[in-house]
Amino acid sequence: MIPPVGHRRGTLGAIAHWAALVVATVLFLLPFFVLLRDGLAAGWSTVADLFTDMEIPFARSLLNSTVVASLQTAGQLLLCSLAGYGLARIPYRHAPKILYAVVATLMVPTAVTFVPSFVVVSSLGWLSDLRGLVVPGLFSALNVFLFRQYFLDFPVSLEEAGRLDGLSRWGVFWRVVVPNSTAFFAAIAVIDFIGSWNQFLWPLIIAQDSSTWTVQVALSSLLTAQNPKITLLFAGAAVSILPIVLVFVLAQRYLVRGVTETGLQG
Amino acid sequence: MTRRTALTFWLFVGPFAAGLLLFTYAPIGWSAYLSFFDARNTVTPTEFVGLGNYVDMLTDRAFLDSLGTFSLFALFVIPTTVVLALVLALMVDRVRVAKAFFRSVFFLPFACSYVVASLVWKMSLFSGVDTGVANTVFGWFGGDPQAWVGTVDPPLYWVVLVTARLWLQLGFYMILFIAALQRIPAHLYEAAWTDGAAPGWQTFRHVTLPGVRGALVAVLVLNLINAYQAFDEFYNILGDSRGYPPFARPPLVYLYYTSLGSGGQDLGRGSAGAVILALVIALVTLLSGKVFRRSS
Numbered sequence A: 001m002i003p004p005v006g007h008r009r010g011t012l013g014a015i016a017h018w019a020a021l022v023v024a025t026v027l028f029l030l031p032f033f034v035l036l037r038d039g040l041a042a043g044w045s046t047v048a049d050l051f052t053d054m055e056i057p058f059a060r061s062l063l064n065s066t067v068v069a070s071l072q073t074a075g076q077l078l079l080c081s082l083a084g085y086g087l088a089r090i091p092y093r094h095a096p097k098i099l100y101a102v103v104a105t106l107m108v109p110t111a112v113t114f115v116p117s118f119v120v121v122s123s124l125g126w127l128s129d130l131r132g133l134v135v136p137g138l139f140s141a142l143n144v145f146l147f148r149q150y151f152l153d154f155p156v157s158l159e160e161a162g163r164l165d166g167l168s169r170w171g172v173f174w175r176v177v178v179p180n181s182t183a184f185f186a187a188i189a190v191i192d193f194i195g196s197w198n199q200f201l202w203p204l205i206i207a208q209d210s211s212t213w214t215v216q217v218a219l220s221s222l223l224t225a226q227n228p229k230i231t232l233l234f235a236g237a238a239v240s241i242l243p244i245v246l247v248f249v250l251a252q253r254y255l256v257r258g259v260t261e262t263g264l265q266g
Numbered sequence B: 001m002t003r004r005t006a007l008t009f010w011l012f013v014g015p016f017a018a019g020l021l022l023f024t025y026a027p028i029g030w031s032a033y034l035s036f037f038d039a040r041n042t043v044t045p046t047e048f049v050g051l052g053n054y055v056d057m058l059t060d061r062a063f064l065d066s067l068g069t070f071s072l073f074a075l076f077v078i079p080t081t082v083v084l085a086l087v088l089a090l091m092v093d094r095v096r097v098a099k100a101f102f103r104s105v106f107f108l109p110f111a112c113s114y115v116v117a118s119l120v121w122k123m124s125l126f127s128g129v130d131t132g133v134a135n136t137v138f139g140w141f142g143g144d145p146q147a148w149v150g151t152v153d154p155p156l157y158w159v160v161l162v163t164a165r166l167w168l169q170l171g172f173y174m175i176l177f178i179a180a181l182q183r184i185p186a187h188l189y190e191a192a193w194t195d196g197a198a199p200g201w202q203t204f205r206h207v208t209l210p211g212v213r214g215a216l217v218a219v220l221v222l223n224l225i226n227a228y229q230a231f232d233e234f235y236n237i238l239g240d241s242r243g244y245p246p247f248a249r250p251p252l253v254y255l256y257y258t259s260l261g262s263g264g265q266d267l268g269r270g271s272a273g274a275v276i277l278a279l280v281i282a283l284v285t286l287l288s289g290k291v292f293r294r295s296s
Helices: A011-039 A044-052 A058-089 A095-107 A110-123 A130-138 A141-152 A156-164 A169-177 A182-198 A201-206 A215-223 A230-250 A252-265 B002-034 B052-058 B061-094 B099-111 B114-125 B133-140 B157-182 B186-194 B201-211 B213-228 B232-238 B251-260 B267-295
Strands: none
Touching: A011 A230, A011 B061, A011 B099, A011 B114, A011 B157, A044 A058, A044 A230, A058 A095, A058 A130, A058 A141, A058 A169, A058 A182, A058 A215, A058 A230, A058 B002, A095 A141, A095 B002, A110 A130, A110 A201, A110 B002, A110 B251, A110 B267, A130 A201, A130 B002, A141 A182, A141 A252, A141 B002, A156 A169, A169 B002, A182 A215, A182 A230, A182 A252, A201 A215, A201 B251, A215 A230, A215 B114, A215 B232, A230 A252, A230 B099, A230 B114, A252 B099, A252 B157, A252 B213, B002 B267, B052 B061, B052 B267, B061 B099, B061 B157, B061 B213, B061 B251, B061 B267, B099 B157, B114 B133, B114 B157, B114 B232, B157 B201, B157 B213, B157 B232, B186 B201, B201 B213, B213 B267, B232 B251, B251 B267
């Protein structure tokens, strides 16, 4: 953190700094402005059309995205926090090897796994199926690693107090560790939810039937169609980012923490 | 007691471990297996072709072009992202009023999906019509309207793709740099000034830059892995109802069309391509780590 004292610049420097900030602000907000302007250009009736035009399963795709992102976030939190806690705290003989096997998968890029994962999912019969969209994404090695790092720093004294009260490991986790870690869970949840809502490649290959499209796939198929209906498209895009912008505004504190954790630890 | 410990451990880790085995390890193994077989339209091939798929991929001009193009893309987009993200972080960190506002503004695109950004870039900002935003600005300086996405010579479509990616990613990396900047102890700056370092470049060179080195490496590596896996904005900006053009094809787009496209699913070659891509990414990451360590 740079101390304020001694950090004096000439007036010229200050003007340049502010000019750069203002220009950058305009550039960064411009796409959002354009999106809203074009999306609502024809009035709110376009937004209503989105939900009534039967050619586009837009309402359905919004519902699918909501279900997929919610289930995926909840599932990731549950599975990855449990695994992270086990790896951080339970003195099992083979735990270091298991941890190594988890961390090793972080080195494998998505590019390598998307074709074979598709093969696995299709042989399970999960194409165009909610399970195919949600389940494979639940097992995030990165999240396990982050939870483990976090639990390593969790105050042992709190856990020991719980043990003295007669709680098992399982009881300590649910009654002591989780209630005292809500900020960290929220940070991971926000990142997971945004990531899940915005993901494109996986739902594109899995949701082959239009009834299982997520909102990103629906928008993409409108965009790459012959003669795209532009106003409708922009209205749809504006509606699709609303929930995320809401999450962004309400939970920015957690989001910043989540980004810092995932970016710098991972 | 150890038995009990083992049981408790698996109670916590078991469900995740099972999923990791099924959805990460099994696919990787299966893919490695498929890459040695003729696996057209089947996941249970019988005809062993040895290194045939690898030879096919490594002699396929389109695949090699896509690897080459994306190495160039990475070479350009990564330094640009690192420098601009650091500049944004410094601007936000050094401003005394409305810091939170500016941070939010630059971070906000993180909330936007690549699909939505592609839509805005393709249909509005860089649309070919005279009233498109880019053409309007271009017109102020006396430029003729351009068909940005459709212009191959010179390849103006890169302007569209690169600016979209920068807009989407800069905020994320900026947050990482801001976190790193805030971790630099104030006394280091004070000591540097006492030693006669001028505020500005000298302070930046001797205090700030070494202080954000960890973040710099993180940003570099994340960027690298991301650049080779570009898919969303390429697919949505360049693709249309006729399919994908023969240029600027990211490796993932290529693999997508090879292994899952409508023209026939060749999972053997797709898997071989995925293995090659993984090796390229690993190699480039290792090399860049080495170069970076040596230069500092």
